[in-house]
Amino acid sequence: MTHNMKLAVIPGDGIGPEVVAEGLKALHAALRGDVTVDETHFDLGAARWHRTGEVLPESELEQIKEHDAILLGAVGDPSLPSGILERGLLLKLRFDLDHYVNLRPSKYYRGVPTPLADPGDIDFVVVREGTEGLYAGNGGAVRVDTPHEIATEVSVNTAYGVERVVRYAFDLAMRRDQRLTLVHKHNVLVNAGHLWRRTVDRVGAEYPDVTVDYLHVDAATIFLVTDPARFDVIVTDNLFGDILTDEAGAITGGIGLAASGNINPTGAFPSMFEPVHGSAPDIAGQQKADPIATISSVALMLRHLGYDEAAARIESAVDGDMEARADAVEAGAPLVRSTSEIGDAVVARI
């Protein structure tokens, strides 16, 4: 644990800079001056690409690697060809910095509008593998744009890659309610599915206290709406994790609240923390975005870096703010606040 935190900040596009500003406010408040934060801001994303044609120059990637952690707002804009920033920036960081744990907690806060009639007690974490599967960028196309085109995408899964994320998930389950659900589709994806399954069985033998369950991904999407309280820790591959965490965001009242960490548990490279939501260009610059997802991502970052007390301060301030929202809704006067007003309210509680 350093008493000087070197933080790489990528505010990005759209609402990114607005929510990151609030995340940084919360960070400074939570650290109470005990730790100095050296922030380096990196101008990456759609705006940079339009201006310079660059996505992530190697030199900047190297600079980013010198930091203890990365805080990212959101990148992307419909004006860019699809895939440029996703593959060239977001996934490049996740892969090059070996973020093999994509950690995405889901929690339902009382009073938050949800499409479910009875959300119940939703409190689970998805441990999404972050460096393999269909995200490996392994695929191609021949005879493009002819009637004979063939396009492939290859899901790559290794014993090494699966075991390390499964082990992380079991460790997390031990610190939570000791229930782990593997989600895959091993009746169709027999090769990858059986690797995941065998790995969970083998590693699970070392964690006799953890109850293990299995669901096919299609069934998991059902249970997320019919019985989300059944989940504690879900471990799954990169694509299934992407799908399930967006659905999880929807049932808990919108991805505007959902935090995430792209974590390299070994510490060999900095981990990256970002809200699950995108850049939402339609509301950019209007102070309409909810910064809670980013602020909660900062709490995940503090936990990862070992600043547990500071993390707990943010977590309880967020809980407090969510309680205040619920009370206001129940009193018939829902709070209407700007992005920075929400940030200020959280800081006041910290």
Place this chain on the structure above:
Amino acid sequence: MTHNMKLAVIPGDGIGPEVVAEGLKALHAALRGDVTVDETHFDLGAARWHRTGEVLPESELEQIKEHDAILLGAVGDPSLPSGILERGLLLKLRFDLDHYVNLRPSKYYRGVPTPLADPGDIDFVVVREGTEGLYAGNGGAVRVDTPHEIATEVSVNTAYGVERVVRYAFDLAMRRDQRLTLVHKHNVLVNAGHLWRRTVDRVGAEYPDVTVDYLHVDAATIFLVTDPARFDVIVTDNLFGDILTDEAGAITGGIGLAASGNINPTGAFPSMFEPVHGSAPDIAGQQKADPIATISSVALMLRHLGYDEAAARIESAVDGDMEARADAVEAGAPLVRSTSEIGDAVVARI
């Protein structure tokens, strides 16, 4: 349109035989003796495998091909190794009979218990590609069960395969509300995604009346719970279709109502109709299963074979039964009926 229908019936396992019996009752009632039905029952599924070790002998596949259509209940049992019946029977039929359209309508019937607070007016159809993608069985594993294992799954997409299903979806949209949503993940699966996208753009130019929309699969899982009424026709690949149709089943009150057709629109091989649900061994033989999904699958079959009037008879009988259920729920006295009582009630309405 033959006046003699050769029907291959695969009752299968678990609740399969019970729901198929009701489907056949509805079929005979709807045809009113105008068409004779030659039924051949095929004993395939878990029970057969346990008894003989066989999944689908070539000779039986050849016999099945001689029929006009196939009605399948459900196959599968937890006592079998995963993948045996899925790859060897269900997917084998879909692939060998070139069922490139997997048609899955979703409709919300008033009064049906749904996890959504306000389901709204849900009425859409998923056109799921059935013969390519990650279901192609194209993958493998090396160094199995060692720390150096690598397991791959390859999604195979061809211009030929994508275009034919996209064209079907546009034709269907023209007969419905003329709105089509492509679901994919082209920001990550750039090769396959761009093939799908380009194909929808190109074919769409021939259908200027159809409004085309695009959603990433993760966003689609959100809209299915927050705004399912926005969908009319969804076209998507094999795996995304599998995931979205189960979620669609959940929001409309359970896959016990969801019908499906595995269709070869050219007629070169018989198409196969089956409820989306599985064999549910826990309630097998107890007359507890709802046969509506199977009966509605029979209606899809009749439409496919050109017996539109008979299909309409079943459709309105099902609507009538669903209305009666809703009325009973509203009157505070929900109907409690056995599988065959529901079948009889539908037949009475036909």
